[in-house]
Amino acid sequence: MNTFFRYLIIVAIFIGLYSKNSNAQQRDSIVIKHIFNEVFTHGQSHENLKYLCKEIGPRISGSNAAEKAIQWAFEKLKDSHADSVWLQEVMVPHWVRGQKEEAFLFSKNKKIKLAICALGNSVGTPEKGIKSTVIEVKTFEELRAIPTEKVKGKIVYFSRPFPDTVLFGGLAYGLTVNQRSQGPIEAAKKGAIGVIVRSMTHAHDQYPHTGATQYKDSFPAIPACAISTEDAAILSSTLQEDPNAQVEFKQHCKMLDEVKSYNVVAELKGTEKPEEIIVLGAHIDSWDIGEGAHDDGAGVVQCIEALQTLKKLQISTKRSVRIVLFINEENGLRGGLKYAELAYTNKEKHIAAIETDAGGFMPRHIGFAIAKEQLFKFKTWENLLAPYGVQAIDENGGGADIGPLKKQGALIIGFHPDGQKYFDYHHTENDVFEHVNKRELQFGSVVLAGLIYLISEHGIE
Amino acid sequence: MNTFFRYLIIVAIFIGLYSKNSNAQQRDSIVIKHIFNEVFTHGQSHENLKYLCKEIGPRISGSNAAEKAIQWAFEKLKDSHADSVWLQEVMVPHWVRGQKEEAFLFSKNKKIKLAICALGNSVGTPEKGIKSTVIEVKTFEELRAIPTEKVKGKIVYFSRPFPDTVLFGGLAYGLTVNQRSQGPIEAAKKGAIGVIVRSMTHAHDQYPHTGATQYKDSFPAIPACAISTEDAAILSSTLQEDPNAQVEFKQHCKMLDEVKSYNVVAELKGTEKPEEIIVLGAHIDSWDIGEGAHDDGAGVVQCIEALQTLKKLQISTKRSVRIVLFINEENGLRGGLKYAELAYTNKEKHIAAIETDAGGFMPRHIGFAIAKEQLFKFKTWENLLAPYGVQAIDENGGGADIGPLKKQGALIIGFHPDGQKYFDYHHTENDVFEHVNKRELQFGSVVLAGLIYLISEHGIE
Numbered sequence: 001m002n003t004f005f006r007y008l009i010i011v012a013i014f015i016g017l018y019s020k021n022s023n024a025q026q027r028d029s030i031v032i033k034h035i036f037n038e039v040f041t042h043g044q045s046h047e048n049l050k051y052l053c054k055e056i057g058p059r060i061s062g063s064n065a066a067e068k069a070i071q072w073a074f075e076k077l078k079d080s081h082a083d084s085v086w087l088q089e090v091m092v093p094h095w096v097r098g099q100k101e102e103a104f105l106f107s108k109n110k111k112i113k114l115a116i117c118a119l120g121n122s123v124g125t126p127e128k129g130i131k132s133t134v135i136e137v138k139t140f141e142e143l144r145a146i147p148t149e150k151v152k153g154k155i156v157y158f159s160r161p162f163p164d165t166v167l168f169g170g171l172a173y174g175l176t177v178n179q180r181s182q183g184p185i186e187a188a189k190k191g192a193i194g195v196i197v198r199s200m201t202h203a204h205d206q207y208p209h210t211g212a213t214q215y216k217d218s219f220p221a222i223p224a225c226a227i228s229t230e231d232a233a234i235l236s237s238t239l240q241e242d243p244n245a246q247v248e249f250k251q252h253c254k255m256l257d258e259v260k261s262y263n264v265v266a267e268l269k270g271t272e273k274p275e276e277i278i279v280l281g282a283h284i285d286s287w288d289i290g291e292g293a294h295d296d297g298a299g300v301v302q303c304i305e306a307l308q309t310l311k312k313l314q315i316s317t318k319r320s321v322r323i324v325l326f327i328n329e330e331n332g333l334r335g336g337l338k339y340a341e342l343a344y345t346n347k348e349k350h351i352a353a354i355e356t357d358a359g360g361f362m363p364r365h366i367g368f369a370i371a372k373e374q375l376f377k378f379k380t381w382e383n384l385l386a387p388y389g390v391q392a393i394d395e396n397g398g399g400a401d402i403g404p405l406k407k408q409g410a411l412i413i414g415f416h417p418d419g420q421k422y423f424d425y426h427h428t429e430n431d432v433f434e435h436v437n438k439r440e441l442q443f444g445s446v447v448l449a450g451l452i453y454l455i456s457e458h459g460i461e
Numbered sequence: 462m463n464t465f466f467r468y469l470i471i472v473a474i475f476i477g478l479y480s481k482n483s484n485a486q487q488r489d490s491i492v493i494k495h496i497f498n499e500v501f502t503h504g505q506s507h508e509n510l511k512y513l514c515k516e517i518g519p520r521i522s523g524s525n526a527a528e529k530a531i532q533w534a535f536e537k538l539k540d541s542h543a544d545s546v547w548l549q550e551v552m553v554p555h556w557v558r559g560q561k562e563e564a565f566l567f568s569k570n571k572k573i574k575l576a577i578c579a580l581g582n583s584v585g586t587p588e589k590g591i592k593s594t595v596i597e598v599k600t601f602e603e604l605r606a607i608p609t610e611k612v613k614g615k616i617v618y619f620s621r622p623f624p625d626t627v628l629f630g631g632l633a634y635g636l637t638v639n640q641r642s643q644g645p646i647e648a649a650k651k652g653a654i655g656v657i658v659r660s661m662t663h664a665h666d667q668y669p670h671t672g673a674t675q676y677k678d679s680f681p682a683i684p685a686c687a688i689s690t691e692d693a694a695i696l697s698s699t700l701q702e703d704p705n706a707q708v709e710f711k712q713h714c715k716m717l718d719e720v721k722s723y724n725v726v727a728e729l730k731g732t733e734k735p736e737e738i739i740v741l742g743a744h745i746d747s748w749d750i751g752e753g754a755h756d757d758g759a760g761v762v763q764c765i766e767a768l769q770t771l772k773k774l775q776i777s778t779k780r781s782v783r784i785v786l787f788i789n790e791e792n793g794l795r796g797g798l799k800y801a802e803l804a805y806t807n808k809e810k811h812i813a814a815i816e817t818d819a820g821g822f823m824p825r826h827i828g829f830a831i832a833k834e835q836l837f838k839f840k841t842w843e844n845l846l847a848p849y850g851v852q853a854i855d856e857n858g859g860g861a862d863i864g865p866l867k868k869q870g871a872l873i874i875g876f877h878p879d880g881q882k883y884f885d886y887h888h889t890e891n892d893v894f895e896h897v898n899k900r901e902l903q904f905g906s907v908v909l910a911g912l913i914y915l916i917s918e919h920g921i922e
Contacts, residue, residue: 036626036628037626040625040626041625041626164501164502165497165498165501165502167497167848167849202899202900362823362879362881386852386853387628388628389879391847391852391853392847418823418850418879420823420898420900420901420904421898421900421901424898437881437882437885438663439663439881439882440881440882443881
């Protein structure tokens, strides 16, 4: 065979591959546009979110509202004609806030009211509250450097703010949240009697942000609360002027006995490789303040909408698709752990898992938790999803509930909508239905439905 | 020279070019990160917007508030140490709304209040209002097909909604806005006595959306108003059931004599090619309802912030940069036309003009109004601007005020932030400061400052 013929054959193969690929892309692009049209003309995510937020309301693990939300979602998924819908039993913690917290700052004959709320899982204070001078620190290192006798009996105030020059809210959160999650342990090691944490947000307002905290058995469990950023500024400036200023706070929260609860699972059986499972998940529990609209009502209704849309358009999936609404993401992750445990016990093969738990904002990035050099296959999907807001597919995958599936070989995929405002609402009274825009929410549904369609169609190899 | 050496030389040139290019990109990337850091730590756009919205308020051309805004912006730009700041005199229309509009729907003994507002530039009704049965149409073709005697003396109601399946708000606007801008002419041709237009928005709420309309001398100027989308739905369903239903509406608006006003211009003189001018513009007028926060207070404060940031960081620009705050974008475009006229008279060379007039939302696209195949140079800037929200640089350039500069050879560049919510607020009472997010606004400032820096540094050839 001469060189010219060899060349011709190579060109022919190349054209063949290219046009096959190009035809597939064209077909995928049309399917996703159909999904968009269906969601934007008949989608019910916004109405569903209204119901979840306004009729059911906040739904912390163990609460009646959580049980109602589970039943409601179960029925919704049944009505959507999933091939099967079931509940996975799981024991969850049952933490209650009790009556509203109170806090005051006392300095030079002035008594200033502070906006606080108990951190999730925190113990309460004694009935009459706790009152003490305050040690303000920005880092654990700073706290560790202070002699124990100076901290003993005091309230520790962690005041490291969200850094302004970090591009994304999620990253700013990652750089500060250890104050909230580990602060009470660090403070208890030093003999402190209570903890105040600056709220995890870029916003300057009067909303304190709750969120899970932890204790260690080896140290006393001390009451811990979040303070609004505006009042954090007041507290810091007061302490500058008057190091003897005292804070008094009262909170009535406590951990009750564990309660039986459930993950909700719905499945579309794969037509060609039913044994390969793709999970699309969100968490059905929320914090007990606000309505859990962005966190994570938006994710829940998007998952339901993705399934409804595939069914309505009669798009059959080559691989099996599971919608999983996890319980207890906020203060225990029991749902995510249980799901992975059952997948292991039942020898299921999970090829990929996607979580939507970053608010009902415009889609921006999708992260596949693999090495950058393996991304090239998924990079070709950027064009398909770009019209619906996806700026880039990158390697920053992740998700609290789906994390435990990694051990079983699932590719962990994060759905990252635009994150500038998420932490304005996150874990506050202000996370309500009114702050979720209908079209932005729907764009998320489209991208998620499109993504599970693409994975189901093309696999992940 | 043998082939090997030729090859070596080509490789050497390639590496040289690449590393030159790569070094330049690295330097540019660092400059833009400096801009980001400065804006996000010391930027004043959000405070400035609060002042413009809350202290000065809505600022329709010809109003006292418009003059105040011009003076305020002039001082702000002077204080920012621009090389020169000046006003360009221009005569503008002076339309006033008068007392609040009223409208009622009468059907089968029921009287239903409707939320309306006069369209900008509209004539008022007689003192007692106008009352008539209603002809509902979705298109001008539909109206033209109705015999004149059936329209004569009636109110024409243009009810074509924003299409749900169009991806971007701006496009949906383009597909429907002729009802508002041309509707009164088309209705007057048929002898109608008034016009009602469904508001230009995807939102379902009670806010009517004003906006400019037009008349033609050859047809009578008839009063025209916008109706909220919720009431548009009520009006349509009532007309379905009862074609004899009548609408009555009253509005007190009128056009007064023209008034002297100004564009505000500030310049940073170019260090290498001062004769090449780059314009960054926004419009300082707004509608008379709401606060003109997204439209276009956001653009105004971003322009000011871009200049302030370049000055503070002592970034000198090779080419001259002009901030232009145009008057009368909303109902006449006199400022944009005057600026281009003076540029022509003064034989100025404008190489590029950018406008920010699409709200203080996260940056998404930048459009250069050139042929797609000429975009490649600017495409290399995508990476530089991606961290700040820019998803793509494309060929969809444009901008009302800068449009007239096209004739003089300026490359027309559009700044397109995420557009899903813009038309929720656009031209309504609800376009207020509270709906502009500080960080999103600031990301816009960064991209705009970065963009004028890049153009100034590298030119547009």
